[in-house]
Amino acid sequence: MLQQFGFTQYESQVYTSLITINKALDPTAIVKRSGVPRTKVYEVLNKLVEKGIVLEATVEKKRQYTALPMEAMIEKLKANFDANIEELKKN
Numbered sequence: 001m002l003q004q005f006g007f008t009q010y011e012s013q014v015y016t017s018l019i020t021i022n023k024a025l026d027p028t029a030i031v032k033r034s035g036v037p038r039t040k041v042y043e044v045l046n047k048l049v050e051k052g053i054v055l056e057a058t059v060e061k062k063r064q065y066t067a068l069p070m071e072a073m074i075e076k077l078k079a080n081f082d083a084n085i086e087e088l089k090k091n
Contacts, residue, residue: 018054
């Protein structure tokens with residue numbers, strides 16, 4: 001579903017695995033839940049953090065990741081879409 005909004009398959013899998021458990025996970029747990037290969041999971045997590053839909057924290061020297069709540073993610077997508085429309089109008 002998220003692929004319709006410009007997310008890759010792996011990004012969709014990681015976000016879905018985080019949002020459905022509703023708690024912070026480390027990369028190893030994300031690999032197990034999402035099915036994304038270990039070699040790709042860090043790259044995917046970094047992209048999702050950059051997009052602002054996954055939050056990263058360090059707890060006891062371990063990186064933990066939490067999904068932005070669905071409603072907040074939807075609002076972020078709407079705001080980005082609206083900003084892109086405005087930019088298009090200016091050009």
